[in-house]
Amino acid sequence: MPLRIVVGSVATVVALSLAGRRLFWLFRLIRSGQPAADRIGAAAVTTDRKGARAEVTEVIGQRKLLAWTVPGLAHAFTFWAFLVLGLTILEAYGALFKPDFGIGHWAALGFVEDVFATAVLIALVVFTVIRYRNSPGRRGRASRFYGSHTGAAWLILGMIFAVIATLLGYRGAQMNTGNFPYRPYKWSFASWLVSRALHSLGAANHGIETFFVLAQLVVVLGFLVLVAYSKHLHIVLAPFNIYFGRKPDALGPLLPMYSGDHRVDFENPLDDDNFGRGKVEDFTWKGLLDVSTCTECGRCQSACPAWNTGKVLNPKLIVTELRDHLFDKAPALLSGAETAAAMRPLVGTIEQGGVIDPEALWACTSCGACVQECPVDIEHVDHIMDMRRHQVLVESAFPAEAASMLRNLESAGNPWGMPASTRLAWAEGLSFDIRVVGRGEQIPDDVEYLFWVGCAGASDDRARKTTVAVAELLHSAGVGFAVLGPLETCTGDPARRMGNEFVYQTLAQQNVTTLQSVGARKIVASCPHCFNTIAREYPQLGGNFEVVHHTQLLASLVADGRLVATSAVDSSVTYHDPCYLGRHNKVYGEPRDVLAQVPGLTSTEMPRCRERGFCCGAGGARMWMEERTGKRINHERIDEALALDPDVVATACPYCRVMLGDAVKDRQSDGSARADVEVIDVAEVLLRSVRGPGRGASETAS
Numbered sequence: 001m002p003l004r005i006v007v008g009s010v011a012t013v014v015a016l017s018l019a020g021r022r023l024f025w026l027f028r029l030i031r032s033g034q035p036a037a038d039r040i041g042a043a044a045v046t047t048d049r050k051g052a053r054a055e056v057t058e059v060i061g062q063r064k065l066l067a068w069t070v071p072g073l074a075h076a077f078t079f080w081a082f083l084v085l086g087l088t089i090l091e092a093y094g095a096l097f098k099p100d101f102g103i104g105h106w107a108a109l110g111f112v113e114d115v116f117a118t119a120v121l122i123a124l125v126v127f128t129v130i131r132y133r134n135s136p137g138r139r140g141r142a143s144r145f146y147g148s149h150t151g152a153a154w155l156i157l158g159m160i161f162a163v164i165a166t167l168l169g170y171r172g173a174q175m176n177t178g179n180f181p182y183r184p185y186k187w188s189f190a191s192w193l194v195s196r197a198l199h200s201l202g203a204a205n206h207g208i209e210t211f212f213v214l215a216q217l218v219v220v221l222g223f224l225v226l227v228a229y230s231k232h233l234h235i236v237l238a239p240f241n242i243y244f245g246r247k248p249d250a251l252g253p254l255l256p257m258y259s260g261d262h263r264v265d266f267e268n269p270l271d272d273d274n275f276g277r278g279k280v281e282d283f284t285w286k287g288l289l290d291v292s293t294c295t296e297c298g299r300c301q302s303a304c305p306a307w308n309t310g311k312v313l314n315p316k317l318i319v320t321e322l323r324d325h326l327f328d329k330a331p332a333l334l335s336g337a338e339t340a341a342a343m344r345p346l347v348g349t350i351e352q353g354g355v356i357d358p359e360a361l362w363a364c365t366s367c368g369a370c371v372q373e374c375p376v377d378i379e380h381v382d383h384i385m386d387m388r389r390h391q392v393l394v395e396s397a398f399p400a401e402a403a404s405m406l407r408n409l410e411s412a413g414n415p416w417g418m419p420a421s422t423r424l425a426w427a428e429g430l431s432f433d434i435r436v437v438g439r440g441e442q443i444p445d446d447v448e449y450l451f452w453v454g455c456a457g458a459s460d461d462r463a464r465k466t467t468v469a470v471a472e473l474l475h476s477a478g479v480g481f482a483v484l485g486p487l488e489t490c491t492g493d494p495a496r497r498m499g500n501e502f503v504y505q506t507l508a509q510q511n512v513t514t515l516q517s518v519g520a521r522k523i524v525a526s527c528p529h530c531f532n533t534i535a536r537e538y539p540q541l542g543g544n545f546e547v548v549h550h551t552q553l554l555a556s557l558v559a560d561g562r563l564v565a566t567s568a569v570d571s572s573v574t575y576h577d578p579c580y581l582g583r584h585n586k587v588y589g590e591p592r593d594v595l596a597q598v599p600g601l602t603s604t605e606m607p608r609c610r611e612r613g614f615c616c617g618a619g620g621a622r623m624w625m626e627e628r629t630g631k632r633i634n635h636e637r638i639d640e641a642l643a644l645d646p647d648v649v650a651t652a653c654p655y656c657r658v659m660l661g662d663a664v665k666d667r668q669s670d671g672s673a674r675a676d677v678e679v680i681d682v683a684e685v686l687l688r689s690v691r692g693p694g695r696g697a698s699e700t701a702s
C-alpha cells in the first residue's frame with residue numbers, strides 16, 4: 001500500500017478518535033443538565049424554539065454576524081468558504097488513491113474553489129488587523145477580546161492559513177504534474193499562480209504534490225481536533241444552539257421558573273424543587289449548551305452598559321466562567337468523582353471561591369444588549385435572572401437597598417411604597433374627568449382602552465407629567481379610555497427582575513384576575529416595563545390582552561388625523577430608545593414617527609440607537625440599587641446625548657425619564673450641560689404641538 005494512503009489513513013483514525021472522544025464527552029456533559037421543557041416537547045416544536053428556519057437565516061445567512069459589517073463579512077466568507085472547500089478536502093482524500101481525482105472536470109468548480117480560498121486569505125488579513133488593533137494589550141478592558149483566550153484565537157487563524165496554503169500548494173503542484181482535474185488551469189487562478197512559482201522545480205513537483213496533499217489532510221484533521229478542544233467548538237455547537245434557541249429571541253419575557261420538567265408551583269412546591277440555579281448542574285441542557293457554544297468574540301461585552309462603565313459584570317465572562325466551571329466539574333457530574341470544582345459556590349466572592357461574583361450578578365440591568373449582539377444566540381439574561389432567583393429565594397442574598405423595594409411591593413403593591421389611594425393624584429387639576437373602573441364594575445362599552453398608568457406614572461412627579469400628557473392626548477383625539485386607579489397594582493416587573501418570582505407571581509396573578517374581572521381587552525401602557533410584562537409575561541399566567549405602548553397608539557392617532565400637531569416646536573431633539581420598548585419589544589419606529597410629525601422639531605440620532613441603544617441604567621431592578629462602581633450608566637448615556645447639543649432628550653419610558661433627568665441635572669450642576677436642556681417623554685413633545693405653546697403637560701398638570 002502506498003505510504004501516502006497509510007499516513008492519510010492513520011492521521012484520519014487518530015484525529016477522528018480524539019475529536020470523537022471529546023465530542024461524546026461533551027454530549028454526555030450537556031445532556032446531564034436539567035430538562036428544557038420549553039425546547040423539546042410537543043408544544044416546543046411550534047412555539048418556543050427557533051427551529052430550522054434559523055439555520056437558514058442565522059447559520060447559513062450569518063444574519064447576526066453581518067450586523068457588524070467588516071468582521072461580519074470576513075466571518076461570513078470564511079464560513080461559506082469552508083462549506084465550499086469541503087469539496088477540496090474530499091478531493092485531497094481522493095488524491096490519496098487516484099492522483100488526478102476530481103469531482104467532475106468542470107473548470108467552473110475549480111474557479112469557485114479558488115475564489116473562496118482567496119476570500120479566506122483576505123478574511124485572514126481582516127481578522128489579523130481587527131485582532132491586532134483590538135488586542136487587550138493595546139486597549140485594555142475596552143478591547144472586546146479582553147478576557148478571551150487570544151492565544152488560541154491566533155493559533156486558529158494560523159491553522160486556517162495552513163489549510164489554505166496547503167490547499168493551494170497541492171493544487172499548484174498538481175498542475176505541474178498534470179494531475180489537476182479542472183481544465184483549463186487558468187480558471188483556478190490562485191492555484192495556477194502557485195503552479196507558476198513551483199514550475200521551475202520540475203520533477204520535484206511529484207514529491208511536493210504528495211507532501212501538500214498529506215499536509216492538507218493533517219492540517220484539516222488537526223483543525224478538527226483543535227476545534228473539539230477549543231473555543232472554536234462553536235463551529236460544531238452553534239447550529240444546535242441556534243436551532244434550540246428561544247423563539248423569536250431570548251428578549252422580552254422572562255421564562256417561567258422551571259424545576260426539572262415542571263413549573264414551580266409556589267403554593268404547592270415539591271420537596272426537591274430547584275428555585276433558580278444554585279449549582280451549574282441546575283441549568284437546563286440548553287443552558288449548558290449555551291455556555292459551551294461561546295466563541296469569546298466579545299460582542300456582548302462591547303455592548304454591555306455595565307462593562308462599558310467600569311463595572312465587574314462582563315456578559316462574556318459570565319458565560320465563559322460558567323463554561324470553565326462546567327468543564328472543571330465534569331468528572332463530578334459524569335462519574336461522581338470528588339473534585340475541587342464541585343465544592344465551589346456558583347455565586348460567591350473571590351475569597352469564597354465563587355464562580356460568579358455577586359457584584360457582577362447584581363450589576364445587570366437586563367437591557368438585553370448582550371443577547372441582541374450574540375451571534376450564537378446565547379441567552380445571557382435568562383441565566384443571570386435564574387441565578388438571581390436562587391440567590392433571592394434560597395440564599396436571601398441580594399443588595400440590601402433593594403430589600404425595601406420588595407417590602408413595599410408586598411405591603412403596598414408599589415415599589416416606592418405609595419399607597420393605592422394616591423394612584424389617581426396625577427389626575428387632579430385636569431380639565432376633564434378621568435373614568436375609573438371600580439371593583440366589581442365592567443369596563444363600559446364606549447371605553448376602547450384601559451390606560452395602565454403604572455407605579456412610576458402614578459407616583460413619580462416627573463413620570464406623572466407623561467401620564468397627564470398621554471391622558472390629554474387621548475382625550476383630544478376622542479379615544480374612550482379609563483383607568484383602574486386604586487385597583488391597579490405593580491405589574492411585578494421589578495420583583496421578577498430582582499429574582500423574586502414569588503412576589504412577582506403574587507402581584508401578576510392579582511392583576512390578571514383584576515383585568516379579567518373588569519373585562520379588559522385593549523390596554524395602553526405608558527411604561528415599557530408594564531407593557532412588556534402585561535403583553536408578554538401575563539400570558540404565562542393565563543392573562544391574554546391586546547396591549548400597546550402609548551407611542552404606538554399616538555403614532556396611529558397622528559397617522560389617522562385624529563391628533564394634529566399644529567404648532568411649531570422649534571427645538572432640536574434626540575430620542576433615547578428604552579430597552580424594554582426597543583430591544584425587548586422591537587418598537588423603534590413609532591416614537592420616531594410621532595416626533596417626525598411635530599413641526600419645527602429637528603431630530604438627530606445618537607451613535608448608539610435602535611437595536612444598539614444604550615441603557616439608562618434602571619432596568620433589572622437597578623432603579624432600586626446603588627451604583628457604587630465606575631461611571632454611572634445614566635451619566636454615560638446623557639453624555640452621549642449632550643454631545644449632540646440637543647434642546648430636548650426625548651424618551652418613552654418613565655424609568656428612562658427619571659434616570660436621564662437626574663443625569664442631566666448632574667451635568668447642569670457641574671456646568672457641562674446647558675441649563676435649558678430637558679428630558680421629557682415623546683407624548684409631552686407631541687402635546688406641546690397639539691395644544692400650542694405654553695400649554696405643555698407640565699403646565700396642564702400643575
Ligand code: SF4
Pocket residue numbers: 300303304305306307313314315363364365366367368369370371380381
Ligand atoms: S443584559 Fe445588559 S447589563 Fe445585563 S449583561 Fe447583558 S448587556 Fe450587560
Ligand code: SF4
Pocket residue numbers: 293294295296297298299300301315316319370373374375376377378
Ligand atoms: S456570549 Fe455570544 S457575544 Fe458574548 S462572547 Fe460569547 S459568543 Fe460572543
